[in-house]
Amino acid sequence: MPIRTRFTIWRPLAAAAVTLLTAAFLTPTARAAPRESLPVYSYDDAVRQAVWVDTRLDGDGDGRTDRVAVDIVRPREPAARGRKVPVIMDASPYYSCCGRGNESQRKTYDANGAVVQTPLFYDNYFVPRGYAFVAVDLAGTNRSDGCVDVGGRSDVLSAKAVIDWLGGRGTAYTTRTGATAVKAGWTDGTTGMIGKSWDGTIANGVAATGVKGLKTIVPISAISSWYDYYFQQGAPLYDSGPDWLSDYVDSPDARAKCAAVQRRLVEQAPRTGDRTGLWKERDYVRHASRVEASVFLVHGLQDLNVRMKHVGQWWDALAKYGVERKIWLSQTGHVDPFDFRRADWVKTLHRWFDHELLGYDNGIDREPMADVERHPDQWVTSRSWPPRGTRTTTLRPDQGVHPGVGALGLRKGHGAAAFTDDPRLGETDWAARIDTATPDKAGFVTAPLTRDLRLSGSSEVTVTATPTTPTAHLTAVLVDLGPDTIRDYAASGEGITTLADRTCWGVSSAGDSACFKETAPRTADVGHTVVSRGWADLGTYADAGRGVPLTPGRAYSITLDLAATDHVVPAGHRLALIVAGTDKDLIDPPADTPTLTLDLSRTSARVPLVGGARAFAAATSTAATSTATSTATSTGTASGAATTAPDASRSAPADGVRAPRPAPRIP
Incomplete structure (x- = not known):
C-alpha cells in the first residue's frame, strides 16, 4: 500500500527489494516462474532519451517527411547486462497544450532537452520494475512535425511508426532535423499502449492496424469511431467539428503550416451529419478483425463526453474476432481509474502488463472479465461480459x-x-x-x-x-x-472530489513526483x-x-x-x-x-x-x-394528454442529475 502524506515524498527502498529478490533465487522455490515484477532498478539512474521517429508522412507539406518526438525513460541496468525490456507507451496530443491526469501535468525538460517530468505515474512505477516508458507527441503537437488530423492517418500512423521503430522496422534520429540515426536496441520489441480519452483512442486506432509488436492496449474513456463522437445517426452532438479540436492542440509550428489540413477537416466533416470518407477513415471498429493485441478497456457508464456507444460497438466487434478482453465500468463520467479506484487500479494494471508484456503466469487471464461499479465504491464482477444468459x-x-x-x-x-x-x-x-x-x-x-x-x-x-x-x-x-x-x-469532477492529501505510486525524482492528490466519490441522492x-x-x-x-x-x-x-x-x-x-x-x-x-x-x-x-x-x-x-403509485405516462407545457426554467430537481455538456469539448 502507498504511504499517505501531505508534505513528504515516498520512495521505495530499492536496495531492500534487491535483497529480497536475491534471497528468492537462493531458495528451492526460485526455479518457479516469476509472478510479479519488482522495483529492483534505479529510477534516479534511469536513461532519459529523446529521439525523433520518421513517420514517412508529409502531413504539413513542407517537402520532407515528418518526425515525431519520443521521450523515453528506461532502466539503465538491463542494457548494461545485455537484457532487453518491454515498453509501455502513451501517445498523446496533450503533453504541452493541456496536460494529462487530474492535475493536468505536462512534460518538462532540462536545459539539454531531456525529459524531466512525464505526466502520470507510469514511469515512476514501472521503470523500476523493468519496463521502459515511452511518451510520444502525436504529429503536429509539442516537439513533433506534421499536422493533427484528429484520429486520421497522421494521428494513427505517427504512433504506429514509433512501434515499428521499437521493433527494428523504422528509423529514428537523435535530433528533429539531424542525420544521426539511432536504434532501439534496448527493447525486446514488445509494446503495450495506454491512455485516456484521445490517447486511448490512438491506442484503439493503432491496434486496428494490426501492427507487429503491439501486445496489449489499455484504452480509457476512448473513442472507437470519430463520427460517433460528433454525431449519432445524423444528430449533431456538438456545435463544432474536428477542426476546432485540431486547432486546440496544434503546436505553433503546426498552426503556421497546417491550413490545408484544417480546410479538409471543415470541408469533409459537414454539419449535416452525413458520413463522408473522412469519418470512414476514422472508424476503427470496421478494422477490428486486424486487432492482434489484447484489450483492457475502462470506461465510465455516465461518460457524456466519450459516450458508452463507443464501448458497445468496439467491444462487440472485438468479441466477434476472439480478441482477449477485460473491462472495468465505473459510475463516473470522463474519469481515469487512477482517480476513482486507485489502489486496485495500480495493482491490476501492474498484473496486466506483467502478464501481457513479460509473460508472467499470474492468473489475471483466469479471473472475471468484468468489474462493474454498482454503487459508489461498491464493485461486482462477471466471469464474462455481458454475462452468460x-x-x-x-x-x-x-x-x-x-x-x-x-x-x-x-x-x-x-x-x-x-x-x-x-x-x-x-x-x-x-x-x-x-x-x-x-x-x-x-x-x-x-x-x-x-x-x-x-x-x-x-x-x-x-x-x-x-x-x-x-x-x-x-x-x-x-x-x-x-x-x-x-x-x-x-457535477464538477464527474463523480469525484479531489482532496488535499497525496498518495505515492513509484519513485520520485527532483523534477517528477510520484505523489498525486487523492480523490473521494462525489455522490448525489436521486429519484431516477x-x-x-x-x-x-x-x-x-x-x-x-x-x-x-x-x-x-x-x-x-x-x-x-x-x-x-x-x-x-x-x-x-x-x-x-x-x-x-x-x-x-x-x-x-x-x-x-x-x-x-x-x-x-x-x-x-x-x-x-x-x-x-x-x-x-x-x-x-x-x-x-x-x-x-x-x-410507486403510478404506471407512467405517454405524452399528449397535458395541455400545459412544463416550466422550462425549472432546474434539475433533487431527484435527478442533469446531463452536462462537456466544456471544453476535448476527448
Missing part, C-alpha cells in the same frame, strides 16, 4: 388504462402517442415528470418490479414516427425509476437514473450515413442505437422508456420544431436482459411485494 428481449410500449399514461411490457402495443420537440428540456426533465402527462415526451413504464432486473450490453429502439415538419431529431432513453445514491457525474441513451436525425431513416428532408404527414421507421450499459433495476423500482425530441445539452435541435406521432404497434425496444424475457416476465409479475407497492 443475457438475451436481447423485445419490450413494447402501449397505451395505458388512463389517457396519456403509457405501459411497457412484452405484448405488442396499439394506438398512438404524440409529443412536440422542446429544446429547452432534456432527459432529466422528462424522467422527473414521468408520472405526469406532458406534451414534450412519450413515456412508458413497467409496473414496480418484484425482482431485480439486470441490463447488460447495448440496446436499440425502433420507432415509427410521423413528423409535422421536414426536419426532426429523436431521443430514446431507458430510465431506472426509483431512489438511489449514485456518483454525481453531472438514466441508464442508456440514443439519438438520431429522423432524416437518416433510409441511410444512416445520409440525411434527407422529411415529408410532413408521412410515417417513417428508424432504429436508434442506445449506448451500452450494465445496470440493475432493483425490485420496487420501475423501468421506463422515454421517446422525445431534442435532448437538451446533449444533441443540437433540428431546424424546425416538429410534433411527432408514434405508431405504438410499430415501436419497440430491444434490451439486453440477464435472463431474457423470462426474467422480465418474472420481475413484472402482478404479485407485487409490499416494498414494490409502497415505492
